[in-house]
Amino acid sequence: MLNFDFQNPTRVLFGAGQIASLATLVPANARVLMLYGGGSIKTNGVHAEVTQALAGHTVIEFAGIEPNPSYETLTRAIELVKREKIDFLLAVGGGSVIDGTKFVAAAARYEGDAWDLIAKRIAIEDPLHFGTVLTLPATGSEMNAGGVVTRKATHEKRSFHNRRLFPQFSVLDPTKTFTLPARQIGNGVVDAFVHIVEQYLTYPVGAKVQDRFAEGLLLTLIEEGPKTLADPQDYDSRANMMWCATMALNGLIGAGVPSDWATHMVGHELTALYGLDHAQTLAVVLPGMLRVRKDAKRAKLLQYAARVWNLTEGDEDARIEAAIARTAQFFEQMGVPTTLTGYGLTADAIEPVIKALEEHRMTKLGEHRDVTLEVSRQALSLCV
C-alpha cells in the first residue's frame, strides 16, 4: 500500500425528504446565492422544495450554469457574489453546477483574474463556504474538492483541486433524480464506472481494502445500472447508483493506490473540441486505452476480469480481452456509444485531439507517465 493523506469533511444527508434539512444546514444569517443550471429544478419540484426549506433566509439566485460550466458564465456569478456581498453558496444541480460553484467559491475573495487560479495554480486561501443539493448522480463533485471548468474562448477544459473546496454538506435525495432523462442516467453510470477504473486498473500495490471497495462499487453499478435505467422510480436501485457515484470519487478508493486518469485527460479534449458529453468521451476512450496498455495493467486487468466479470477461464489475453469487451458492452447497454462513429465522428477527429493534448502538455499521462501522444493516438485509433 502506498502512503496516503486522506480527509473528507463533507457531511452527506442522504435519502428521501432530506432537502428539508437545508433549513438548519445553511447558516441562518448568511446572504445565500443559489446556483443552478438550465431550469429543470423548476419543473421537477426541487426549486420549490429548496426555496421552502430556506424560508427566512436571504437567498439570491443565479441560473444558467451550463453542462461543462464555462469560465465566461461563472465570471458573471463571481461578479454577482461580490456585488451582493454573498457569504454562502448553495449549488442545486449536477456535477457541472457544483464544479462551477466551487470555482465561484474559490474566486469570490480573489482580486486577480479568476482564470489564474487554474492556469497558474494559485493557492486558494479563503474560499466561500458552500453546500450542494445533488440532482444528477455522476461526477462525485458533491463529496470532493475538485472541479473542471471550460474556457469557451480558447476551447480549454481544465481541472482544479484544493483541500479547502469540499462542500460543507451535500443533500442527496434519490427521488429527485426520478425524472432525469435516460441519457443522463446512462452517462452518470459510465462516469462513475470510469472514475473507479481510473483508480483501480493500474498495478497492484497490495492495497486489498481499496481493491475490494472498488470492485464492490463496480459490481453494484453493473447490477443496478440497467435496473435504474429500466425503472427510474425504483428507489433502492437509484439510491445505490447515487451512492456509488459519490463513493467513486470522494478520495477513499484512491487513497494509498496509484491512479491513471489518462482516459479522462484525452476525454476532456474530445468534449472541448467536439462537444461530446463527458461520460460519452470516457466510454469512447477507455476500451482502446485499456487495450493499448494491456501489458502494463496485466495483473490488475486479470483481477478485474475475475472478480468483476467472473472471467476465470481461458488464457490471460483472452480473459483480458473479454473483460474489456464486457466493459464496452456494459456502456452500450447504458445507452452510451463507445466509438467515435457513434457520435458522427471519423478517424479525422483524432489528430486535433493529439494536437490539443500536446498544447496542454498532456504528453506523459497515466500511472507510469508513459502514455505519450503516440500511445493516446493508438488508443484513439482503436475507438473509431
Added chain:
Amino acid sequence: MLNFDFQNPTRVLFGAGQIASLATLVPANARVLMLYGGGSIKTNGVHAEVTQALAGHTVIEFAGIEPNPSYETLTRAIELVKREKIDFLLAVGGGSVIDGTKFVAAAARYEGDAWDLIAKRIAIEDPLHFGTVLTLPATGSEMNAGGVVTRKATHEKRSFHNRRLFPQFSVLDPTKTFTLPARQIGNGVVDAFVHIVEQYLTYPVGAKVQDRFAEGLLLTLIEEGPKTLADPQDYDSRANMMWCATMALNGLIGAGVPSDWATHMVGHELTALYGLDHAQTLAVVLPGMLRVRKDAKRAKLLQYAARVWNLTEGDEDARIEAAIARTAQFFEQMGVPTTLTGYGLTADAIEPVIKALEEHRMTKLGEHRDVTLEVSRQALSLCV
C-alpha cells in the same frame, strides 16, 4: 437503503514515516498533553519519534491509561489538563488511550462531574481538539467520535458518542505495530471483524454498496489476519489489517443500514465482571448470538455464507451453521478462544451478566430491539 446523515472529518495520515507529520499537524503554539498507556511506546521507539517530531512544541505527558480506560485514571488527566491550561491533546496508543483521550477532551471544559457526561448524556459543547498516533489497530477509535469508559468503583462500562469528538487527525504507521504481542493482533482482528458484523448481519435494506464494503473488509481480514499473525513484519499485510480496523467503525459501512450491537453490549458486561479483553468477549458472545437469532438474520446470514465464506451448497440452515462455525474457527485461528471455558469460566458466569444487563437497562437489544434478557441468556448458554 435507510436515510442517513454521514460525516467524518478526521484526517488520516497513513504509512511508514508519517509520525514526522506531527511537526505541522499539532498547532504550533498549543500547550499539548500527550496521553499514553503502559509505556510500551517507550520501548518500541514511538515515544522518541513523537517527541522528536514535536520538538519546539510545549508538551506535557500523562502516562498510565489502562486497557478499558477507567474514569478514575482519566479524572486525574482532566485535573492535569485544567491545572496546566492544556489546549491540545495527543493520544499515542490504541483504542483505550484514544477513548480515554476523548473523555478527557469532552470533560476538560466541563465544570460538573465528568461522569454525568456519560451517565446523564449531557451534550458536549466545547471539547478540546485532539489528534492521535495509533499503535494498535483494533477499535477504530482513531477515526470515529465514540468511546468507552469504565468506572471501576461500580463495575460500569459505558459508551459515549458525540459529533464533536472526532480526532482532528490520526497518524497510522503500520511499522509501529510490528512489535505488538500476538494476543493484541488477534484481538484487533476479532474486534474489527465483529464491528463489521454488527453493522452487516442484520436484515436486508437494499444497501448494496454498504454490503459490498462490509464483505470486502471481512474478506480482507480473513485473508490478512492469519498472515499478519504469522509474519508481523509483512508491511502490506499489517497495513491492510490496520486500514480494515479503521474502516470497520468510522461510520461509513453503517450509514444507511440497521445495526445490531447486542454482542457488544453483552460483551461489555463480561469485561466489567471478569476482566476479559474486549475482543475476547466478542469472540465468546457472537457465535451464540448468531445461532439464537438465526431466523431474524436469515437473509443476511445466507448472503454472508455465500459471499464471505463461499458456502453455497446444502440447505439454508446447514449453510448458516457452517458460516457461524467458520467464523468461530477463524477467531480461534487468531488465537482468541470462543467459549467461556476458554477463559476459565463456567456456566455460573452467565447469571451475573444477565443481572448487570438488567441493571444497565440492556433489556431490548439488537436491530429489532428483541434481544431480551432471555435471548441474551440463551446466547450465552451456547457459549460455555
